[in-house]
Amino acid sequence: MRLNFERSCRSGPAAERISTFAALHPIYASFYHTGAVLSRRAALQQPESRLTPSTVVLKTEGLTKSFMGFVAVQDVSFTLHEGHIHAVIGPNGAGKTTFFNLLTKFLQPTSGRILYKGDDITGLKPAQIARRGVVRSFQISATFPHLTVLENVRIALQRKLGTMYHFWQSERSLTVLDDRARELLAQVGLESFADLEAVELPYGRKRALEIATTLALDPELILLDEPTQGMGHEDIDRVKALIKRVAKGRTVLMVEHNMSVVSDISDRITVLQRGQVLAEGPYAEVSQDPRVIEAYLGSGH
Numbered sequence: 554m555r556l557n558f559e560r561s562c563r564s565g566p567a568a569e570r571i572s573t574f575a576a577l578h579p580i581y582a583s584f585y586h587t588g589a590v591l592s593r594r595a596a597l598q599q600p601e602s603r604l605t606p607s608t609v610v611l612k613t614e615g616l617t618k619s620f621m622g623f624v625a626v627q628d629v630s631f632t633l634h635e636g637h638i639h640a641v642i643g644p645n646g647a648g649k650t651t652f653f654n655l656l657t658k659f660l661q662p663t664s665g666r667i668l669y670k671g672d673d674i675t676g677l678k679p680a681q682i683a684r685r686g687v688v689r690s691f692q693i694s695a696t697f698p699h700l701t702v703l704e705n706v707r708i709a710l711q712r713k714l715g716t717m718y719h720f721w722q723s724e725r726s727l728t729v730l731d732d733r734a735r736e737l738l739a740q741v742g743l744e745s746f747a748d749l750e751a752v753e754l755p756y757g758r759k760r761a762l763e764i765a766t767t768l769a770l771d772p773e774l775i776l777l778d779e780p781t782q783g784m785g786h787e788d789i790d791r792v793k794a795l796i797k798r799v800a801k802g803r804t805v806l807m808v809e810h811n812m813s814v815v816s817d818i819s820d821r822i823t824v825l826q827r828g829q830v831l832a833e834g835p836y837a838e839v840s841q842d843p844r845v846i847e848a849y850l851g852s853g854h
């Protein structure tokens with residue numbers, strides 16, 4: 554069984570990206586190849602929204618990004634509701650990362666608008682939206698490898714406070730920060746790793762540290778890019794539970810390839826294909842949408 558988009562780019566860099574990707578994401582690959590399993594899962598698992606959709610936190614209107622004439626994200630109008638865990642999925646090259654980078658302000662759109670709680674944030678910089686409570690989870694590489702786990706979280710707390718005032722420079726406030734840092738480590742299950750250098754953490758635990766440093770910034774909306782990338786089963790389950798836990802009282806938007814994560818914890822899913830929204834809704838609905846199955850499985854079978 555071949556994917557449509559795989560057929561159209563069997564050689565060259567795109568094909569290389571697809572095969573590398575399939576090797577890196579076995580569960581995603583199995584999603585490609587098991588339409589029946591997908592439908593069965595969908596019938597069995599009817600994830601219900603944890604909250605009734607109410608307030609719109611983030612909205613895009615006609616969001617478009619071109620790279621020298623190539624349209625990677627095209628006219629995407631998207632709505633994110635408060636309290637939801639919302640996953641963005643789609644085949645390779647669908648525009649997920651580009652869309653994510655637009656939302657996190659790492660890229661400027663060619664056209665369209667991004668509204669956060671009704672305010673136009675299209676022209677703002679990442680630090681400016683972070684101050685408003687929109688925080689992109691930092692990449693693992695952004696942690697300081699030779700500082701301890703506790704020190705990494707403390708620095709994140711200092712960054713947050715540093716934008717407001719400098720009381721943290723006193724001895725006493727350092728203790729206060731340590732207490733808060735330990736609380737955050739407990740939230741992500743890292744309390745027993747507090748004094749270990751970050752570089753020594755097992756891979757799956759590094760993501761928990763990254764989430765703790767994100768929580769230190771007290772986000773209302775957390776944006777996660779492939780939170781379970783490169784992880785084994787056990788770590789995936791832990792990160793899945795962790796995302797659910799930290800999502801309480803917050804909104805989470807994630808780009809995620811692992812369908813077990815998407816189906817288990819998402820309230821809503823947006824499927825992108827060739828830069829456009831192909832489908833949107835709860836997993837049970839979206840996974841049975843013939844257009845989505847077609848996009849993932851191709852039609853030649």
Ligand SMILES: Nc1ncnc2c1ncn2[C@@H]1O[C@H](COP(=O)(O)OP(=O)(O)OP(=O)(O)O)[C@@H](O)[C@H]1O
Binds near residue numbers: 623644645646648
């Ligand atoms: N900086 C860039 N310059 C030119 N083209 C780009 C750039 N960034 C992305 N693209 C192209 O835009 C399209 C969407 O890429 P993007 O990385 O957003 O897809 P994706 O859905 O994240 O894919 P994957 O599942 O492989 O991570 C691809 O065809 C890609 O080659």
Ligand SMILES: [Mg+2]
Binds near residue numbers: 649650651
């Ligand atoms: Mg990507």
